[in-house]
Amino acid sequence: xxxxxxxxxxxxxxxxxxxxxxxxxxxxxxxxxxxxxxxxxxxxxxxxxxxxxxxxxxxxxxxxxxxxxxxxxxxxxxxxxxxxxxxxxxxxxxxxxxxxxxxxxxxxxxxxxxxxxxxxxxxxxxxxxxxxxxxxxxxxxxxxxxxxxxxxxxxxxxxxxxxxxxxxxxxxxxxxxxxxxxxxxxxxxxxxxxxxxxxxxxxxxxxxxxxxxxxxxxxxxxxxxxxxxxxxxxxxxxxxxxxxxxxxxxxxxxxxxxxxxxxxxxxxxxxxxxxxxxxxxxxxxxxxxxxxxxxxxxxxxxxxxxxxxxxxxxxxxxxxxxxxxxxxxxxxxxxxxxxxxxxxxxxxxxxxxxxxxxxxxxxxxxxxxxxxxxxxxxxxxxxxxxxxxxxxxxxxxxxxxxxxxxxxxxxxxxxxxxxxxxxxxxxxxxxxxxxxxxxxxxxxxxxxxxxxxxxxxxxxxxxxxxxxxxxxxxxxxxxxxxxxxxxxxxxxxxxxxxxxxxxxxxxxxxxxxxxxxxxxxxxxxxxxxxxxxxxxxxxxxxxxxxxxxxxxxxxxxxxxxxxxxxxxxxxxxxxxxxxxxxxxxxxxxxxxxxxxxxxxxxxxxxxxxxxxxxxxxxxxxxxxxxxxxxxxxxxxx
Numbered sequence: 001x002x003x004x005x006x007x008x009x010x011x012x013x014x015x016x017x018x019x020x021x022x023x024x025x026x027x028x029x030x031x032x033x034x035x036x037x038x039x040x041x042x043x044x045x046x047x048x049x050x051x052x053x054x055x056x057x058x059x060x061x062x063x064x065x066x067x068x069x070x071x072x073x074x075x076x077x078x079x080x081x082x083x084x085x086x087x088x089x090x091x092x093x094x095x096x097x098x099x100x101x102x103x104x105x106x107x108x109x110x111x112x113x114x115x116x117x118x119x120x121x122x123x124x125x126x127x128x129x130x131x132x133x134x135x136x137x138x139x140x141x142x143x144x145x146x147x148x149x150x151x152x153x154x155x156x157x158x159x160x161x162x163x164x165x166x167x168x169x170x171x172x173x174x175x176x177x178x179x180x181x182x183x184x185x186x187x188x189x190x191x192x193x194x195x196x197x198x199x200x201x202x203x204x205x206x207x208x209x210x211x212x213x214x215x216x217x218x219x220x221x222x223x224x225x226x227x228x229x230x231x232x233x234x235x236x237x238x239x240x241x242x243x244x245x246x247x248x249x250x251x252x253x254x255x256x257x258x259x260x261x262x263x264x265x266x267x268x269x270x271x272x273x274x275x276x277x278x279x280x281x282x283x284x285x286x287x288x289x290x291x292x293x294x295x296x297x298x299x300x301x302x303x304x305x306x307x308x309x310x311x312x313x314x315x316x317x318x319x320x321x322x323x324x325x326x327x328x329x330x331x332x333x334x335x336x337x338x339x340x341x342x343x344x345x346x347x348x349x350x351x352x353x354x355x356x357x358x359x360x361x362x363x364x365x366x367x368x369x370x371x372x373x374x375x376x377x378x379x380x381x382x383x384x385x386x387x388x389x390x391x392x393x394x395x396x397x398x399x400x401x402x403x404x405x406x407x408x409x410x411x412x413x414x415x416x417x418x419x420x421x422x423x424x425x426x427x428x429x430x431x432x433x434x435x436x437x438x439x440x441x442x443x444x445x446x447x448x449x450x451x452x453x454x455x456x457x458x459x460x461x462x463x464x465x466x467x468x469x470x471x472x473x474x475x476x477x478x479x480x481x482x483x484x485x486x487x488x489x490x491x492x493x494x495x496x497x498x499x500x501x502x503x504x505x506x507x508x509x510x511x512x513x514x515x516x517x518x519x520x521x522x523x524x525x526x527x528x529x530x531x532x533x534x535x536x537x538x539x540x541x542x543x544x545x546x547x548x549x550x551x552x553x554x555x556x557x558x559x560x561x562x563x564x565x566x567x568x569x570x571x572x573x574x575x576x577x578x579x580x581x582x583x584x585x586x587x588x589x590x591x592x593x594x595x596x597x598x599x600x601x602x603x604x605x606x607x608x609x610x611x612x613x614x615x616x617x618x619x620x621x622x623x624x625x626x627x628x629x630x631x632x633x634x635x636x637x
Contacts, residue, residue, distance in 0.1 A: 039143035040136070043158035052160040055263065056174070058439055059270065063176040065445030071502035072180055075364030076187040079240055079281070082310060082366065083119065083194055088112050090299070090306035097294070097302055106299035108205050114218065115198035122193025129189055130182035137162055137170065137178055139185055176443075188237035195236035196222065199229040242277035242364075250276040268436070282368030285311030311369040318351075318370060322377035326352035329374035329401070336525035339484050340517070345509040347493055349374070349401065356505045357493070361401070371401045434467040444471055451476040452499030458482040458490040462543065480547060485524045487554030513562055520579055524586060527553065531594040535627020545597050553593035560585045595635040602632045 087107070094107040132140050137159050161170035171178070200221035204214050221229065238244035246254075254272050257265035283289055284307040293305025321327050331348040332338045349361035349371060360370040441447055448471040460482040461467045469475035481489045494504020510518070517524070527549055530540045541549060561582055564570055570578065602621070606614045622629040 035143040036140065039138075043138070043162060048158075048160035048163060051263065055266065056160045056177075060173055060176045061441065061444045062270070062439045063180065063445060064443040065449045066500045067449065067502045068176070068445060069179055069183065070500070071362050072183055074362050074502060075278075076183065076241060078363040078366045080119075080187055080190060082285075082307065083191065083240065084112065084116050086303065086306045086310060087115055087198065089309050090302040093293075093305050093309070094299065094302045097305075101297055103298075104206070106202070106206075107302050108202060110205060111198040111201040114201045115194045118193040118195070118197030119190050120193070121197070122190035123186075125193070126186035126189030130186040133182040133185055134175075134178050135171075137174055139181070176445075184241045184243060188241045188243070191237040191240040192233040195233040196225055196229060199232055200225070203229070239281075242274055242281065244277070246273050246276055278365060281307075281365035282371075284308060285365050285368050286315065286372050287312050307365075311366075314366075314369040315373045318373040319377075321351065322373050327370065327374045327377065328357070329371065329378045334523070334525070336485065336523040339526070340514070340523060342490070343484055343509070344514055344518075345493070345506045347506055350506075352508065355508045357508060358505045359503050362502045368401075375401070434464050438468055438471050441468070441471060447471055447473060449499040453496050456491050456496045456498060458492055483547070483550050483554065485526055485550070485554055486558040487551035513558075513565065516565055517582075520575055520582070522579055522582055524557070526550070527590055531590065533594040533598045533628070533631050534591055535595075535598070535625070535629075535631045537598060537625065537628050537631075539594050539597055541597065549590075549593050549597065552596065553589045556589045556592075557586055560589065592635075595631045596637045598628055598631045599635045599637060602628070 088109065091107045091109045091112065094105050098105045129139055159170050159174050161167065161173045200218045203221055203226075204217040207217065209217050225233075235244065250272060253276075257269055257272060259265070284292065284304050287308060290305055290308025290312055293301045293303070293308050295301070296304055318327060328346060328348055328350050331346075332341050345357060347357045347359055349367070350357040350359045351370065352358075361367045363370070438444060450473045451471055454473055455476045458481065459466075459470045459476065459479040461470050461479050466479045470479045484490055492498050492504070493506030494501060498504045527546075529546060530538055531549075532538055539545075564581055564585065570581075573581070606617065609617060618629065618632075621632070
């Protein structure tokens, strides 16, 4: 029986709602023998604050894109696919490990086949549970635990929009989060089916049974699983869907984030728990996991070690691929190198298969051995680290990998904005804030997906309205297109499909032109915002002039360098001369473009004057700024 004190705390947890006659009438209609009905009532009785509504709306908005749900699906599938081979490997590890630890074996080869059957037997219940969540917003087995929490005076987690007059729209507002929960519960049910079958077989084997008695005992345990079996199956399901409890460090980081006023912390780092779990599980698929598993006692240690074996095997298999330049880590940091990287069809955190670059960073924990191998290789090539030092640095550098993931996109944007060498950090920070605000558009991620489907060209927003318009179908086309150093518009890997697919392959495009630039180690950087014309005048360019400059000079730079490269005499020159020729072309074309901007400025001003005023202006210009006057007279445009 709940105490009066607990009941007081329980109703206070619902927001302090007074027990009105309406509430009493509703209570009278409830079948208290039906836990589901009681739990639904309690969830709808809450009085969430304004902040809860805002938070719930924003989370659902930023998670509404189809790529998010496909990414979650892919991560769950890839991790679950390791369950069967992982159990077989852990059974092999368990043989010597149990001897060394002087204990009976706890994992057996004979449990692998039944566990595999259980994996697929979990599909029907997973589908039923997933559909239930889509309809009601919570899992059916949450009811009993939720009621007990209420009676104990603890808060019940419920949808803010599922209370009061707004509950009718809750299924719409909360559709993205419900869909993610439904997906997780589906795979959790499969994992639980796997583990229940494994535990039943394991228990019967440990009881010393054989033949028909063994089979009968397994059937009996499957029909009536023990509480211990249910608990282990539930924990295994949580581990495979990254929903198990986080550690103290992550809990403290969450508290620190939540302490930042106005929800700014949550806006920048909304998904700390999933990042923490993916890092933890991912590192288990590396030699770090193998060491951790061997040092952890019991069956748990064997399972962790098995992940380490699988991940280490993947890393060994990738070494040749990485050394051949067919495995990438992060994209280059400098603007010119980064531009060349993407012009060649490459992608960060990708593997090259044939002529396609395919991102591997959406494979959940299985992406970590790929990333770690790429980081080690990049560390050796770029920094000259020895393998041992490169491995140590790679483990530390996994932070770069995590920061590049979508669930830590806000952190990556913030770090980029504050990076040393950034010309205008305050403007960059404002841009980060504007992107977070864009998340308040209704179903912002879904709108962005549709906008990319209609216009896949990368954009270069600078104003607040442009950051908003970039994510809205029909308005995205009003935002200026981003250009590469040659003034060409940029379409990302996957094109329109990028709006839907979390993994969008790109085709390698290393033309003879790009290959020669790469061979000569020539990186063409982006032009500055100000230039000197041939008259010695410093030109501070407007945004439109910067776009014109990049387009006008970039196309001519590419055309002229290409002409030089096909000239028969070019092949006779040593590489240092070729580099100087290319550099001269770049400087000449950019100076010429600056001259054009100077002339256009003068001409625009002249167009506002009468013929007599034009003559007087040019006379004053020739006297005060003879260089600019000569540029005006001699520049052809």
